[in-house]
Amino acid sequence: MTLHLYNTRTRQKEIFEPITPDSVKMYVCGPTVYNLVHIGNARPVVVFDTLFRVLRSLYAEVIYARNITDIDDKIMKAARENNESIADLSARYAAEYQKDMAALLNLEPTITPYATHHVGEMIAMVEALLQRGHAYVAENHVLFDVKSMPDYGRLSNRSLDDMLEGARVEVAPYKKYGGDFVLWKPSSDSEPGWDSPWGRGRPGWHLECSAMIEKHLGHTIDIHGGGRDLIFPHHENELAQSQCAHGGTEYVRYWMHNGYINIDGEKMSKSLGNFRWVRDLLEQFPGEVIRFALLSAHYRSELDFSAALLEQSRASLDSLYGALRKVKDVEAAAVDVAASPIYQALLDDLNTPLAISALHDLARRINKSEGPELAQLKGEILAGAGLMGLLPRDPDVWFQGDASATGIDAAQVEALIAERQQAKLDKNYARADAIRQELKAMGVVLEDSKQGTTWKIEN
């Protein structure tokens, strides 16, 4: 039972071994809370939530930290536009984020650190970098001196000169070298700021993750995750800061990055105006459908998000829940998930598409089977799906929804089904069909079987 993970730093799959046996420390970059989150923000959360679940099945202790960035220039701008305090705005959107992530069936991380709670630690790290000669002060800024670190650029696999050649951004005049990045920058009186040895100011973007990891997880962690776009500059710079502040100690053993989400084949971007907010999607689809869609491709691949993908995901879940509905009165057997093909697929760098195909295989076997093996199959499918955060619901709830949300009175539906049952016994098929039509008009679809008649809400 070996977990293999693709490590961005080495660009290959490796056997995962935690630093401390039976204990894993994982950190994932969370959102900057200045708006609702879009589907691109949700992908790493779902991916690493799945990894979190797999890790917990393998190790006695898994500490999973996912931060909230609650100080940032984008937040400052949004607060100004909203005429709202930064603290209020970031707290509001942090709460919305938690709500959306819960709707996508993500577990709470072990730790949710906030950037603004760690300014002291950030200042201490900047001081350490200055002391060790990896940073310098210039015009009230503190900058990281990338040339002081011999293997800067190793994570993103690029050389300093190559980076500057393609740079799209003008180099600030106070930088000794164009690639140097800001650790601390001054704040004007109207901007939020904290007192520091270099005057009132605020931290650079990369610093918070380094400081929070140092405080909560230590100098070396097992896994650091995030979107592919964070490899450079964010993670490269985080790595540089932390490693240099700690005298060269390895910062992260396994770097993991998920691929992008495209919308109808195009990159999701502000200029195209094609952002998909999780909140909007949740109005049209259950969170589980969105989660399923995100897991339907391998996490390192690009994923094209579209209405067709969501419809297909819903159809797949209908099929899986259909099998569960058949065995809803069967008590699931306790199973050893380790033997499951689903587990094997997930251990291979989170091969969720393959794991999902194994889910379908189990569903088919449930549909075909009768008798005692159903308990075993039910146990297997639930345990396997649980590793991905899927199929947690009562199948009746899946198909029939929540009466308060659908406005459908289950008792009334049941009464009509009973009446139709009698009509069928009386061979009064005209009446039976009329009842079917009546319910159909309400959005209720009937399914007759040997066990009786079940119903579901039409999508």
Next chain:
RNA sequence: GGCGCGAUAGCAAAGCGGUUAUGCUCCGGAUUGCAAAUCCGUUCAGCCCGGUUCGACUCCGGGUCGCGCCUCCA
């Protein structure tokens, strides 16, 4: 200019040097008062050109096309 990724059937998406991926759709069959669900089956693959091999969708080389990053970014 530098670094990197990808191309699989109508659509989505995996594994694999040889033997069914899987899901949705289409078609046929079983079942069915009707309808659905379910089961069985069929059809439809591997961008192009070489090479290695008994055998290549899979490995290697070269093209073509598409995409990403190079200091806002999931």
